[in-house]
Amino acid sequence: AQKVTQAQTEISVVEKEDVTLDCVYETRDTTYYLFWYKQPPSGELVFLIRRNSFDEQNEISGRYSWNFQKSTSSFNFTITASQVVDSAVYFCALSDPGGSYIPTFGRGTSLIVHP
């Protein structure tokens, strides 16, 4: 069975600080996908990224970057120079054949960026 742990329930930073959101996963499969979603106060879920288990290259998209470490089963998300608009709940998710590829979500990390 798969499991996603986001140990940080809430993180509070001041604008322009860098912040890293942790995600640790468990799966017995060698083929799987990892996701990050953002849920702003308005409530919708915004897709940010999907990575497959065979691609361990880190990815950068503007102020966002992702660090995939298979050795530690982690897929951490870093926001550089945070902004107030980054305030949201961020969900990490895992999908694998054991779960018929239906994503399992972590409980989310609430990020609050103060001006």
Added chain:
Amino acid sequence: NAGVMQNPRHLVRRRGQEARLRCSPMKGHSHVYWYRQLPEEGLKFMVYLQKENIIDESGMPKERFSAEFPKEGPSILRIQQVVRGDSAAYFCASSPGRGGPSTDTQYFGPGTRLTVL
């Protein structure tokens, strides 16, 4: 290019009434997923549908809950005889369906917030 549409955005029901939640997938998407988000919790999978077929309903309660995705029209999640514990945000997601859940990325709607009084 419209995203996933859900309506209503907010729904209030009294105990014992029925709740109907609608989801229109993105254009060109043939797979629909429903999730429930309880307060301060992550999303829990409920059901996965393709047009006119339920593919996986392993996350849906056996009683009072049902889902459909007809050939024409939106997908409907129906909750009969609602109870207070059904109060939650219900999210719908859609995917193109070319490769199934294994390769598709799901795109989420804005959610329907159900409050049961």
